[in-house]
Amino acid sequence: MSTVLPVDAFTQLLPAMLADLQQLVTCETPSNDLIAVAAGARLVAAQGARALGAQPETLVLDGRTHLRWRLGPGPRRVLVLCHQDTVWPLGTLAEIPWSVTDGVIRGPGCFDMKAGIVLAFTALDRLRAAGADLDGVTVLVTGDEEIGSPTSADLIREEARGCAAALVLEASADGGALKTGRKGASMYDLVVTGRAAHAGLEPERGVNTTLELAGQVLAIAALADPALGTTVTPTALTSGTTTNTVPAAGRLAVDVRALTVAEQQRVDEGMRALIPRLPGAALELRGGINRPPLEEKASAGLFALAGAVAARLGLPAPEGTTVGGASDGNFTAGAGVPTLDGLGAVGGGAHAAHEHALADELPGRAALLAGLLAELLAVRGVGDPDEETAGE
Template identity: 40%
Template sequence: MLDALRTYTLLESPTGEARALAALAEVLETDAARAGFATAREGDHLLWTLPARDTRGGELLLLSHYDTVWPVGTLETMPWSVDGDTIRGPGVYDTKAGLVALFAAVERVVASGRPHPEVRVIVVADEEIGSPTAGELVRAEAKRATAVLGMEPPHPGGDLKTGRRGSTRARIEVTGLESHAALDPEAGVNAIDELVDQLVAFRQVVAGRPVLLNAGTITGGGRTNVVAGHAHADLGLRFLDPDNEQAVLGALDALTPIRDRAVVRASLLAHRPTWRPNEATDRLLTRITQVAASIGQTLAGHPADGAADTNTTGALLIPTVDGLAPPGGGAHARHEWVSHEGMRARADLLEALLHQTSLM
């Protein structure tokens, strides 16, 4: 397991870097096939299937990803290292160790010859930017599943995740009209000025709501002697409940120009709906904690602030629990680490879960 994690970590795989992702995907597919999966692809996303053995139990869907937030070259200043139980390196915790634990578990399940349900796995290529190309795939596969397990990192200490904030990446784009900023300013429409006023107005929509709004980037114009003709801002939004999510996104869609001749357009770059705890998730969590107890592990679960592909399945009210990857810490931080012993423990848990003919 340690050798496998080292191999995956040294194959840096930032979102959007096609060549780097392809190199890791090839290794992952080889290891998946060795573990017992049939492998396929949907674009850059990896699809693995373990056919059911001696059971008619419902399909179990697992969600993971192989992209990371770390650019190629990060290993030079954030190298792979092992110090006792602590393994460090870009992507070890989020979430390459989860893939290692999964392969170890599936190898044992296949070798045992015991019954198990059909297992489908989606390993997403652009999860770290909101899975803009994977959403429909996740929804389609989820509709076939009786339960969904998310292979994202757990809460600190190892507890599982039973809900997530809604997460949306949105863009406000303004088209104005260029003109000479000194000789004929009134002939132009300043897209930057319009964008700033739109951002102020939209912040008033969010004010007083349990909604997080972050203006992440803003771009526009080109020269100080030209009235800016184009500008846009990318926003990050986080929601606690569907009602505020719907109201805020509705207001975003309804933005209208303040200035004559300005054009304002809002679009969603990525959208993960709010996943609130529900009865289906509670039942699945209870079953998982029972299985964990049967092998000497103690687990609990509660909602998380971060977003993932389990937002999509949880919002569809499909029984979903996330955080099945090994414990550690420092996701998206330079001190990122994962527990060596935690990888073994999670492999044991996944093996036990996969041997259940039905988790619901």
Template identity: 40%
Template sequence: MSQILDYLKSQQEAMITLLEQWVNQDSPTNHKPSTDLMGQMMVQAFVEAGATLAAVHPQPDLGNHYTITYGQGDGQILVLCHFDTVWPLGEAERRPFTIEDGRAKGPGVHDMKAGVLIGLFALKAIQQLGLTPRHKLIFLLTSDEEIGSPTSRQLIEAAGRQSRYCLVLEGAHNRSVLTTSRKGVGRFQLEVRGISAHAGVEPQKGASAIEELAHQIQALHAMTDFARGVTVNVGVVSGGERSNVVAARAVAEIDLRVATGADGEEISRKILGLQPHLSGCQLHITGGLNRAPFEETPAGLALFAKAQAIAQNLGFTVEKFSSGGGSDGNFVAALGTPTLDGLGSLGGGAHALTEYTVLEALPLRAALLAELIMQL
């Protein structure tokens, strides 16, 4: 057994104790005081493990971001983590950290507080065992991933351009996998402007924005092509004011997922180019791709093959996985930097009340990350 894995197995109880503290601290993306406190707790743990807080990136409305460094080396490895969650303020009090059948549960336990924990303890193993990575480590802890990383994207891309490799600590969902590709993600808003009229007296003088939107929804969903990995989903709709008024306005929020950059460009053009079906209605469409597809590359697959061999030597297996969800890894992969995702916790139920992480896998996943860092 590797000395790294030996050390991390001895730290499992400490890992669980710290994870409980983190999960019991709310960190909803849109509540800066709570998210800042969560970030400060994590930064303190990294500094106590021998890392350096290189920069605080203040944000006026969302949580601050943090750059943490370790070692020197002739290049750098970027390790991406986020500490915001989708859960509202007070969720940790309503649903605190619990353990059941070897699984830890609680808001954000898998997505991705256990992932940050794995990064921390991989670093602790390297530091405590006196190991020297070949490359400088850059841990970028961000607070806005769950809403598309609007304030951290520039930081992520700048660090990605300077890095030889990027390792992303999002979780492995439900089985022992590492993520080698992710779909690109687009967000659009379609606003329909119609003409209001009395629905009983003179409806013929109106143009229903809701009826127009119904036609557009059908056109949008018809763009889905499962064989190509393209999905278009209208997930939120609103419109109208009263049942006896022909609706003058209706709005739809649209989610686009694509497997390739070419499909992203094609489907985005189609969405932005939609035309009205009904006379008297106008369309106003905004949005685009937020995250380009994270496509498989030879360099990325070589990184996976190295991790797969390490896992085998540690006594477990990992397979490669293509995810329909985006992550901050999409930003770096799109720059051409070899990127491997899904190095966080083994668990499932992200964004759901069933969210969990498998506790016995925490030392194994941390050992995999530490060994990979040492071999790069």
């Protein structure tokens, strides 16, 4: 039988959860500030050590700090996945200070996704206190998710390998919905090289990268397929140096989102098939597929289990939705591991000035996570290698 922890058990812990969240939010951790992320990791490590009864491994990859707890000596069974970096630059806290007013929590990163870290530690701490066997649980808290996980992607895939489930503590979708699907994300940088010339005296001697990019923008945008949910969005564009010089260098950033691997690959092939339109222009395509889609089939079983757990706890039946934003859950799903995302805070405004989380929802989310973990860990052999593949 799995351990059942009622919502009331977590309601009593709400003041402690808010205190831990305040500590994390008031330590600003923008992804590109390696010192700030390392400082935030030290706070997360201290909170996690208290909750889990073990110190984490601190993994510094290309200067970026990540934390890993592998609980127990047994095979890996369940991956609990979080990140503690945010999109907010240092100094944002002065503009959006920590506050809890009428049950609304505010502060940079409170929703996306520092509350998720607190929920993970709270659920696991209570399970441990209740005598649950957490052998096989891995908790991974990364420090570069908001910039595409350049150093942690391989680490995430490694930790997910062989697990029966990955539970992602990203913030919920609108109204607390779980994220049962996520579009895959691809990021490109198209670099164009032309030839400079005086724009007034002899523009015909130049190769104009602004004109070249204008044609490429239209060709790239045409790769989108709205009917299939595929977006191809030209974003940042630069070209040239002065107003009286034919531009000889330019570049274009492109953001691609797709619901299926097939669509993601189709667009990638289209991007790689681009050719110059002006004689003398040269193209260089950088980047590519960053995160594969989290397709709904990867979350279906865990979503059904979440519904059963919610019913046992007297919580409303969770809703599921597919969103355009990608997360580290895309990596675990892409590795073939059943993945359920959006298990973190209820609120809104991720990456926006009105970012907020709802305090009264935290106990129910912690209870749901604890129930999911208990159910997954109660299944004998979950996460153990198959006999046929154990020696491969």
